[in-house]
Amino acid sequence: MEKNKRFSLVACAIVVALILLDQILKIWVKTHMCLGECIPLIGNWFNLYFVENPGMAFGLSFGQNIGKLLLTLLRIVLVVFLCWYMHRLIKRDKMDWAVLVTFSLIVAGALGNIIDCLFYGVIFNESTLSTLATMFPDGGGYAPFLYGRVVDMIYVKLFPIPSGFPVWGGTYFFPAIFNFADTCVTVGVALLIIFNKRVFKEERVEEEGVKE
Numbered sequence: 001m002e003k004n005k006r007f008s009l010v011a012c013a014i015v016v017a018l019i020l021l022d023q024i025l026k027i028w029v030k031t032h033m034c035l036g037e038c039i040p041l042i043g044n045w046f047n048l049y050f051v052e053n054p055g056m057a058f059g060l061s062f063g064q065n066i067g068k069l070l071l072t073l074l075r076i077v078l079v080v081f082l083c084w085y086m087h088r089l090i091k092r093d094k095m096d097w098a099v100l101v102t103f104s105l106i107v108a109g110a111l112g113n114i115i116d117c118l119f120y121g122v123i124f125n126e127s128t129l130s131t132l133a134t135m136f137p138d139g140g141g142y143a144p145f146l147y148g149r150v151v152d153m154i155y156v157k158l159f160p161i162p163s164g165f166p167v168w169g170g171t172y173f174f175p176a177i178f179n180f181a182d183t184c185v186t187v188g189v190a191l192l193i194i195f196n197k198r199v200f201k202e203e204r205v206e207e208e209g210v211k212e
Contacts, residue, residue, distance in 0.1 A: 007090045011104050018108035022180040023115060026151040030120075031135065035127040038155070049155035051177050052127065065147065072117040072146055079110045098195045105188030112181030113150050120148030152177045 033039070033050040040047050054068055086103045089095040121143025127133040143149070157172035192199060 004090050004093065004095075007095050007100055008087075011086060011090075011100055014101065014104040015108040015111065018105070018180075018184055019112050019115070022108070022112035022184070025153070025180055026112075026116065027135075029153045030124060030127060030133050030151055032132065033153075034129055034132060036129050045157045047155040047157070048153050049177050050127070051152050052149035053152050054149050068117070069146060072114065075110050075114050075117075079107055079114065082107050082110075096198060098191070099199050102188050102191040102195055102199065105184045105191065109181040109184030109186075109188060112179070112184065116150040117148050118146060120151070121145070122148065124148075150179065152179045152182075154178050154180070154183070 029048065029050050033048070035050055035052065038047050038049040082103050086095070086100070086107075089099065120141075122141040122145055123135055124133045124141055125137040125139065126142040141148075155177045156174055159173055161169055161171055161173055161175070163170040
């Protein structure tokens with residue numbers, strides 16, 4: 001029981017810490033940078049570039065209002081499922097630290113972007129090319145609950161892509177602008193692929209038991 005409690009506390013601590021980091025950075029960008037503003041941090045290759053994303057991760061989009069609503073609900077369902085699955089592994093004493101970190105990263109990243117979608121339209125006014133956004137404006141926010149835009153700001157220009165290359169030719173690798181929450185999800189998914197045998201070992205054991 002003590003071990004299970006420790007797993008639960010560490011998972012909660014990781015998720016809360018990562019969400020705080022994500023939200024602190026997003027709120028700072030939202031209130032200190034104009035839309036489209038770029039601040040070089042390391043040479044010309046690592047920048048803060050403020051954009052707002054109405055859809056998926058890494059600057060991608062899906063539909064308009066209905067697409068955004070579906071994606072937000074899908075993220076919420078994913079978080080609920082992962083939290084339930086983590087609880088199940090912990091309760092059955094099947095959890096280990098690699099799996100814990102993997103799921104915690106994905107949950108934190110998904111929640112970080114969910115917060116933007118749920119609340120940013122309500123608590124911020126519109127960011128523009130020439131004005132900064134403020135929190136809790138007198139005139140209300142720029143969008144209703146569930147329809148806020150995700151704040152993206154990390155722009156990495158590693159090397160130029162030849163102009164003849166399909167789709168991204170003439171831009172830099174990696175061309176998308178993303179945020180800290182996207183990074184958490186990406187690292188978590190990469191770890192999920194690496195540790196998939198450990199993550200789903202319980203199901204395989206149960207299936208083998210049924211076959212026998």
